[in-house]
Amino acid sequence: MRKSDILIIGNGISGLFAACIAADMGKKVQILSYGAGTLTIGGGIIDVLGYTDDGKPIENPVLGADKMASGHPYSKVGAQTVDKALRAFLKIAESEGFPYIGSPDKNQWVPTAIGNFKPSCLVPRTMNSQAIFDAENILVVGFDTMKDFYANMVTKNLRKHLKSDKNIEEFVVQLNFEYGRDLRDISAMDVARWLETKEGYNAFVNQVKAHIKNSTAIVLPPVLGLDPNYQILDSLEKDLGCKLVEVSSLPPAVTGTRLDKMLNSYAKKHGVQIIEKARVVGSEVADGKCQAVITEGFDRQRKFYADQFILATGGVYGGGLIAGIGSMVEPVFNINIDVPKVQTEWSYKHLFADKKQIFAQYGVNVDNDLTPVAADGSKIASNVKVVGRSLAGYDFCYEKSGNGVALITAYKAAAAFCGEA
Amino acid sequence: MAINKQHAIDPDKCTACTICITACPVTAATRKFRGPKMTGPALTRLRKLVSDDDPMLDYCSNCKTCDLVCPSGVPISTLNMMAKNEYYKTHPRKSRADDMLAHSEKMGKLITALPMGSTFAGMGMAIGKAFNMMNAMGITQNAKMPTYASESFISKFKKIKQTSYPRKVVFFSGCYINYNQPEVGVDLVKVYQKNEVEVAVDEKFVCCGSPMVSGGYIDDARINAAKNVKLLKGWVDKGYDIVTACTSCGLMLKQEYQELFDFAGMADYAEHMYDSIEYLAKLNDEGKFNTDFVENSTKYIYHAPCHLKVQAIGRPSMELLPLIPGMQIEEADAGCCGISGSYGFKADKNEIAMKVGSKLFARIKNSHADLGVSECGTCRLQMENGSGVHAIHPLTVFKKAYGL
C-alpha cells in the first residue's frame, strides 16, 4: 500500500534529516521529492546562528537561539531542541563514518573562497579552521586551470583578516589537464575526482610538499574527494605533515555533495523510501487532518497516504513557495502568505542591506509545534508540520542559519511525530 | 493530467544553479561534455542567435539524471535532444553508427527476416563484428552487442493461449523485447495471466522513437509518434490500460512525446500508462496481486534504470520482489549504468559509458549476487558487460516465482 507512517515532501537537508530521525525511531517513512534539494549547491556546513539581528557576531549559537524574537523558528522550537537536534546530527554523521566537528554551543570562523571568514557551527573535518589560527604559515593552494577559486585573491584578503605576524603565501598546483576547445572548463568537482586518483594524489603531494614549512596550514578549495569520508584528508595530512582546510565556496558544492550522500545513505539504510521527480501539487484535507498528498506528472495524479506529513519543500528556492506579483502561496496546502501588494516593499533598496532582507523572512507561519497556521489564525491540518526553508521569520543569509534551521526544525517535527515531547 | 506543453519545454525556469552538473554522470566521466546546464538551457538562448560547430552536443546521453535533480522543472535533456536534432541538419554526423543505432527497428526487422534462421540471427550484431564492419561504422568492438532472437515476440505471442479476463491491457513491447529478448514479453503474458489480466498486442505499433530522439533524429521519431499516438489512444478508448516493460519506451510514450510533439490525445492515453511492474504494484494496492509464490533463494541485486527513476513512480520492483519468500534482494543504488540505450555502443562513447557504469559494476561484483535485475534491456546488457553477472527482467523473476 502507498500508506506510510510519515510522509515527507522534499529531500533537501531538512526532509532527509527528518526522515533519518523518524526512521531511527522505527517509523515507515516515505519521501516525495521534485528535484534534488539545495545540498549539492549549498555548503555542507551547518550554520546555526552567526549574527544577532543587529549584526553582532554570536559566540554561542544555543544561547543566541534562546534570545531570538518570537517569530523566529528558534524561538518556536526552543534552545533545548537546538542542542538536541545538533547532537542527533553529530551522532548520525559519526555512525556514517563521516564525523563532523564542533559543538552546538560554540561557533567557529570558517574561511571562504573570497578570503573572508564566516561563522558556522558544525563542519566536516576538512574545514577545521582551527589550524589556520594555530599555524604560523598559511599556504593558500590553488589549481592553475580550476574555475572559481583564485589563490591570489584569497591570499590577499586573508592577509587583511589574520594577524600580521602570520606568513601567508600562495601556491598554484599545476593540474596539467589536457586543455582545448573541445574540453570544458575545470570545476572543483573535477579536481576532487582527480585527487581521488592515485596519479592526481601523487602529483598534488609532489608539488605541494616542498612548500610546507614547520607549522603550516593549507587553505584550499573544496577538492578533498567527493565521498563522505576523510580518506583523502587523512592521507594528505599524513603525507604532507600539515593540516588542510577547505573553504566555504560556490556551487557546484563538493562539501554539500558529501553531506547529501551521507544523509541519503543513512536514510536508505534505515528503510526510508524516496520517490524522485514526484511533484506534489495538492493535498486532501478532511476533518482538520491531511489524508493524502497528490502528485502530478505527465501521466496522471497519484495519491500518497500517511498518518503524518512533513512539508520540507525549501521555500522560494526549492519551489515550496511560489511568488507572484504582489502574492505568495504555499502550493501543497494552498496557504496564502501575507505579503505587500507592491513588490518594491518586499525589499530594501540595497541587496546587502546590513539587516535582514524583508522577502527573505516570508514563509509559512507555524505555531510552536511547527503546525502551519493560516493568515486568519486557523490551523490548516493538525498532522502537518513545516520545516526548513519554507518557514517564516528568518533570513539565513544574514544570520548564517540555513542548515541549522533546517536540521533543528526537522528534528523537532520528526521527534514530535514519533511521540517525543 | 498533462503538463502544458508551453511549460514543458521552457528553459526560462533555469536559474543556472548547477545542481544538474553535480549529478550528470557523463559530466563526471569526461570533460568532452560541458554538462547539462550549459548544453541545455544556457546555450538554448544563444543558439537562437548564432550557430556554431558544437562537438560537445553529441555527448549528452539523454539519461535524464539532470531532469531528475533539477529543482526548477527544466526539461534539460529534451532541450539537448532538440538542439542535437537541429544541429545535425546542418552539420555532418560523426559516424554512421548514429543512423544505424537510432533506427534499430529497421535492423531488427532485417535480421529476423533472414531466411537462415536462428543460428545466424543468434549471433546478432556479432555477424558484423566478425567482418570488422562495426568498426568502420563507428560501433564499438569492446561491448557485447544485443543479439537477435530467431523469432520475434509478436510471432511468439500469437502462439500463446490466454484465458480471457475482464481486466485487459495492451502491451507495447518495444523493439528490444520484440527482436532481442522476446522471452521477456512472453514472461509478461504469463505473469499477467497469473494475475487475471488479459494481454493484447498491436502489430501496428512501431518503434517508440527513443533511440531516434537520443540520436538527434526527432523528425523521424515524430513520424513514429504520429502512428503510435493514434493507436494508443484507440486502445485506451476501448478500455485498455497500456503497459510497457522497457522503461525507455514507457518514458517516451508518456512524457517525451508530450515534450516534443503536438499530437492530440497524448495526455489522454498517458493517464492509462503503466510500467509493467508498476501495474502489478497497482494490483497489489488493490489487494489483487497474486502472491502464490514458490520459494526462491537466489541472491539478486537490483538496478533502477535512469528512465524509470524520472517517471516518479519510485521502485515498484523493490516493493514487490521482496514479497517472494526466501528472496534476497538489495538495490544497487549506484547511479547510471552508462549505456543509455545505444549511447554506449558507439565507438567514441563506449569508454565513457564504461566509466559511468564503473560504480555500478563494482557494486554488483561486491554484492556477490547470483543475478542482476533491471527493467531495462540495455541496462541489463551493460550490467553483464561490466560485471560479468547475468541480469534479468523482474518479470522473469516473478515467472519463476510462480513456478512457471
Place this chain on the structure above:
Amino acid sequence: MLKTTVVVIGGGATGVGILRDLSMRGVDTILVERDDLGYWTSSRFHGLLHSGGRYAVKDKEAAKECIEENTILRRIGRHCVEATESIFVRAPEDSEEYEHEWVKSCAECGISAIPISMDEAFKLEPNLSRKLLSAYRCPGAAIDGFRLLWQTVASANKYGGKAMTYMEVTGIETENGEVVGVRIRDRWTGREDKIACDFVISAAGSFSGEVAKLAGLTVNVKPSKGTLIAFNHRICNRVIHRLHKSSDADIFVPHGSITILGTTSIDSAPDDTSTETAEVVEMMKVGEVTFENIYDYRILRVFAGTRPLYSADPNAKGRSASRGFVALDHAHEGVKHFFSVCGGKFTTYRLMAEKVCNMVCEQLGVNEKCHTAEENLVDDPSPELINRAKAVFPSYGAELASSRLGNDKLERVIERIEKQPEMKELVCECENVTRAEIEEIAGEPTSHTVSDVRRRTRLGMGTCQGTFCAYRSVGAIDKEDVPWSKDTVNLCKDFLETRWKGIRPVLWGNMLRDIELTRAIYDAALNLSGVEDIK
C-alpha cells in the same frame, strides 16, 4: 592643459557621432564624457533601429529621416545592427482605419511595408498571439547601443579623434563672449584640468540644460523617462510593433540573447532611472496583446532612460513634444562658438551629427564635406581572423566575441587564448564571455569598475544576472596591472547591487528564486556583508 579645436561634451550616441564626423573632416576634436560611454540614455533605450513606420502617420519628416538613416546604418554599422526586420501587427482592439492610413503613409515615406497573411506571420513568429488580425513586414532592426558607441569612437580614433571617459565638464570658459575652453575634472582622481579650444558642442542629452547653464544659458530639454523590460530569451526573431497610434509598451525588440519590451513616457529629472512595479504590470498587460504567453517568459530585469526631448515651447511635454532634434547656435544668446544638440533618436544620431558639424565647419572655414555615411564604422573581420577565433573560443563564442570586440581587440583576445588555452574559460556562462576577454577589457585604461567591463562584454547580462560571474570576474581581474581591482569584496558587492536595481521591482517568480541563490552564495557562503571578529 590640453588643446584642441573642438570639445564635444557627452559620450552618448550624439556626441560620438559628432566626434567621428569632425575627425573625419580633419578637425581636431576631443570628446569629454562624465561617466562611461553610453552610461545614460544611449544604453538605457530600446535598441530599435527605426524603419520610420512608427512615425509614418504622425510625423512624415521624422519617418523619412528614420528610413534613410536606417538604410545607412545597416550598411556602415553592420557589426552593431542585427538586421532582423520588423513586423507591424494589428490587434482586434486597434483601429482598422489607422491601418489604412498607415499603409498609405509608409508608401509616401518610402518605407517598405509588405502585407503578409497571419499564417505566414505565425510561421515567422510562432509566439505571436493568435488573436492578431493583420501583419506587415518592414525594414526595422535591432541596434546595440554600447557597440555602436565604441565602434563609432574606434572609427574616430583612426582620424585622430579622442574620447575621455569619467571626465566631467565643470565649466565653460569664455572670453569676450566667445568660447575659449572647458574645465574638466577626473571622476576617479578628482584632478582638475582645462582643455583650451575654439568650439564647444554640448551633446549632453537630457543634461543639455545643465551644461548650457555652465555658460549661463538655458536650453529647454524636457527629459521624459521611459521604462523597459528585458526578458531572458528571444521571444521573437523580429522587432514586433503594434500597428496603432504609437503608445506605451507596444514594441518588442529581440536583442542578442534577450528581448526588450517598451516603453513608457513620463516627465522626469534627467538622471531619474528608477523603475516601479506598477509600470511593469501595466506594460505586461499591453504586451500580452501581442504575446499572449507573456507571463510565462522570465523577466531578467527592468531599466529606464530619459529621452532628451527638446521643445521650443516650455510647456510642451512628453510624447507630444517633437521627436525631431535641434542644433542650437548659442551665438544668438551671446555666447559664440558654443552649440547644443539635443532631442532626436538613436537611429538618427549620424544625421544629427552631420547637421551640427556642417554648422560648425562653416564657422571654422572647413570645406570638407561629411563622409560618415560612406565608410563602415569598423572593418569586417577577415576570414582568417574568424577562423583563428573559431579554433580557440568555446562553441558559440567566436562570433559573439567578434561582434562585441571589433577586430583589434578580438585579435588580442585570440592571442591571449592561443598563449594560454585555459583563458577560454567562461567567466560568464550565460553570455559566453571568456576569461581572456575579461582580462583584456579590464586592463584597458577606460575600465574602472566591473560594470564598465560588463558594458563592453555583456558580462553578467544574461540569465543569472551576475550570480556566478561577479565572483569569477573579480577573481580574474585581481591583477597587478589592473589598478582598480584591489578591493575585491566591494567590487563584487557593487556589481551585484547594480544588477539588483533592475530586479527589485520584479521580484517574483524566478527572479526571486535567483536572488535567493545570489544572496545564498554571497552572504551565506561568502559572508560579503557580515562583520568579522576573528583577530
